[in-house]
Amino acid sequence: MSSDTTAKSVIANAKRLVAKVGSSLVTNEGRGIDLAAVEQWAEQIAALHAQGRQVVLVSSGAIAEGMARLGWAARPHTMHELQAAAAVGQMGLVQAYEVAFARHGIRTAQILLTHEDLADRKRYLNARTTLYTLLSLGVVPIVNENDTVVTDEIRLGDNDTLGALVTNLIEADALIILTDQAGLYSADPRKNPTAEFISVAQAGDPALEAMAGGAGSGIGTGGMLTKVLAARRAANSGGDTVIASGREPNVLLRLANGERIGTELRALLPVRSARKRWLANHLRLRGRVTLDEGAIRALTQGHKSLLAIGVIAVEGEFERGDVVACVNHAGIECCRGLINYSSSDTRRIMRQPSSQIAQILGSMSDQELMHRDNMVFIRRPTSVNAATAAGGGEPQLDVSAK
Numbered sequence: 001m002s003s004d005t006t007a008k009s010v011i012a013n014a015k016r017l018v019a020k021v022g023s024s025l026v027t028n029e030g031r032g033i034d035l036a037a038v039e040q041w042a043e044q045i046a047a048l049h050a051q052g053r054q055v056v057l058v059s060s061g062a063i064a065e066g067m068a069r070l071g072w073a074a075r076p077h078t079m080h081e082l083q084a085a086a087a088v089g090q091m092g093l094v095q096a097y098e099v100a101f102a103r104h105g106i107r108t109a110q111i112l113l114t115h116e117d118l119a120d121r122k123r124y125l126n127a128r129t130t131l132y133t134l135l136s137l138g139v140v141p142i143v144n145e146n147d148t149v150v151t152d153e154i155r156l157g158d159n160d161t162l163g164a165l166v167t168n169l170i171e172a173d174a175l176i177i178l179t180d181q182a183g184l185y186s187a188d189p190r191k192n193p194t195a196e197f198i199s200v201a202q203a204g205d206p207a208l209e210a211m212a213g214g215a216g217s218g219i220g221t222g223g224m225l226t227k228v229l230a231a232r233r234a235a236n237s238g239g240d241t242v243i244a245s246g247r248e249p250n251v252l253l254r255l256a257n258g259e260r261i262g263t264e265l266r267a268l269l270p271v272r273s274a275r276k277r278w279l280a281n282h283l284r285l286r287g288r289v290t291l292d293e294g295a296i297r298a299l300t301q302g303h304k305s306l307l308a309i310g311v312i313a314v315e316g317e318f319e320r321g322d323v324v325a326c327v328n329h330a331g332i333e334c335c336r337g338l339i340n341y342s343s344s345d346t347r348r349i350m351r352q353p354s355s356q357i358a359q360i361l362g363s364m365s366d367q368e369l370m371h372r373d374n375m376v377f378i379r380r381p382t383s384v385n386a387a388t389a390a391g392g393g394e395p396q397l398d399v400s401a402k
């Protein structure tokens, strides 16, 4: 634990944010959607937009709202009843957000995700591209778990985890978890009134897990433990987490203005290096593409993404989302990363400008064959050993390269 409580909030410099709101907040502790709260979040997020920040909202509350709409006083036990409640309640959630954001001239989009969407590399890239597209269009994505289709075994179950996975997915600078407590205490304050408030700690500190208990309200599901674990997960991609009270007036704006509110759980590495490290640890090569000199220059000197036009040969069979090495005409590897097109599609679009992709393939998922953010560079590009892509000795990866 740290005593540094004087500096500005980690949210002050965050350009891309994920904000998560819990069920009890959203649904007035199960009584029905708190429209006033929804309006306030929309107003604050509109103001964050005006400051040039991007925000994804992860909202719980579908099951609680569905129960209220169906007149169910107690949470059902069967999966199908929970799923039915979620389906009914999700309608209410998206309606409320759409109306509230429309008042500020902002469009919203419903994104329902499952564990599989985030675990499968191809679907992961699709979800990522869609979210980036929405953000670039100035839309606020409203995310929830796709409760109506997931089975018990594969359910994430709590939206704290989902918030962290979305933070990883879009490489957000920070995750703000709004809940019904001021933040993390040394013990559940509902049970232990003398529990001490934790204002700042390092995400992933195992001591935090011992402090955090389960849900206290009967409406929420994860309690503090899932929030602390979410902070650890968000930190894997360099995201800082703040756990704060959603009832604090203008909490999002004040955090963005640098005010210290709630519990700050800080990531060790900045977003960019964390991402490169993650990539470096997930690199099983499936194939390689040979690039012309212009493309090699664009990657190594121009800090650009790889376009199909620069590819002159394709080796191996791979799918969209697989890791592929980029080599020069002599077979020397310069970088590797997640490719956006399968080997068969890459063979069809290589040497072609991106403007031709839609015509050749029938549709275009991405402008780039491999995005700069999804690449890791090789430290010794002139080494012949480093050139052997799939079989040879493992080249040294430069996780600090831009």
Ligand SMILES: Nc1ncnc2c1ncn2[C@@H]1O[C@H](COP(=O)(O)OP(=O)(O)O)[C@@H](O)[C@H]1O
Residues within 6 Å of the ligand: 021, 022, 023, 024, 025, 060, 178, 179, 180, 181, 183, 184, 185, 186, 187, 188, 189, 190, 211, 212, 213, 214, 215, 216, 217, 218, 219, 220, 221, 222, 223, 224, 225
């Ligand atoms: N160490 C702790 N500090 C703060 N709250 C805790 C702690 N341990 C457990 N809790 C409980 O976690 C609850 C918040 O989690 P949860 O009910 O899942 O809310 P949400 O719906 O916002 O996700 C609090 O109301 C509190 O009772």
Ligand SMILES: N[C@@H](CCC(=O)OP(=O)(O)O)C(=O)O
Residues within 6 Å of the ligand: 021, 022, 023, 024, 059, 060, 061, 062, 063, 064, 086, 144, 145, 147, 157, 158, 159, 160, 219, 220, 221, 222, 223
């Ligand atoms: N997908 C569920 C979310 C459940 C959940 O995580 O709730 P919470 O612990 O309040 O964030 C729903 O919308 O009801």
